[in-house]
Amino acid sequence: MTTTSGTAEDAVPGRILCGDTNRVAAGYRAWAGQPVDAVIENSNTESAVRTRSTTIGAPFDVTGPGTFFRKEQRTLHFEPTTREGWWFDRDDLPEMLPIAVSVYNVWTTARNIVLCSGSPHNYMRMVEHIVALRTGLQLDNIVIHMDSGDPPLFDRGCLDLVEAVLRARIVDQSAPARWVTVKEPVTAGNANTGFLTLMPYRPGDTPLRMDVAVDFQSAIGQQRLRLDVNDEAFTLGAAARTNTTVSKMVYCKTIGQLFADTRHLGYTASNILIAGRRSYWNEPKMMTNEKSLEAVWHRAVQDLTAALALIDVGRFAGRVISYKSGHNLDVTMIRRLYRHDMLQPVEIG
Secondary structure (H helix, E strand, C coil), X not given: CCCCCCCCHHHCCCEEEECCHHHHHHHHHHHHHCCCCEEECCCCCHHHCCCEEEEECCCEEEEEEECCCCCCEEEEEEEECCCCCEEEEECCCCCCCCEECCHHHEEECCCCCEEECCCCCCEECCCHHHHHHHHHCCCCCEEEEECCCCCECCCCCCHHHHHHHHHHCEEEEEEECCEEEECCCEEEECCCCCEEEEECCCCCCCCEEEEEEEECCCCCXXXXXXXXXXXXXXXXXXXXXXXXXXXXXXXXXXXXXXXHHHHXXXXXXXXXXXXXXXXXXXXXXXXXXXXXXXXXHHXXXXXXXXXXXXXXXXXXXXXXXXXXXXXXXXXXXXHHHHHCCCEEECCCC
């Protein structure tokens, strides 16, 4: 990573795959100057690696109120499989093929990650809090059945799903695990000085190390987290809820009732963190030194790992730096990795 002073290019971490160089450079300087609020590192690298491909030891169901149709109960049925990858299979559309979790099937990232395959009716909305488990738990092969494209929404982030997987056990399969990393450091930037950088895996490191920072013009403010992604850290961060502003929440409960896309939203003061300009509207979680880090935990563990789960050729290994990024930039980065042929196999464990 280049960190010397001088031109804007000198301050940018790695090759820029998209975004304005000057904005990315400004973002990088802001990120480098932002204090780190918490460090969760794993000193035992071997314990973080599952060397065989994996699935679950037994099927299970998880049920909750609908994310976009709150009056309906939605169930995800997880099944083990020898078929490689993650698959969403809509039982209400028996003529459709399962949707592969892949960057090739991303339909939109406007408000959340939506996957779609074949017919536009064959979609699954807000998949990020589900597919994050693929990266966070090194869980390679799963089929998930559901009866609609609307996933359940839980009061504890995706912790209900994590606990269900761990109860069912993660089991090894015959094939060795496949890992990929980037061929060189690469960066994608947005118009808001946000950026996402991926750096190659270095032998001896834990497989996946993240440095994630957010900077909101609200009570959330600046938060920064460094962590090695493993079962323990992922389970800890899985409880973090997504966030919204007080104004958006008021809109959804008032004028938003006139519109189909917001009328039935399942957001409540229990399942989402609501931030005002200077204070939270509800009680924040994930406290460290009397400061809530719920937003950055959610960003790292449930959003960023979900984007990496869209890499369908193996588990991603390397270092990730994220500053003021979001779903759109995350998925743009993964697309650019494919378009520029930036992924290569790597041996781990």
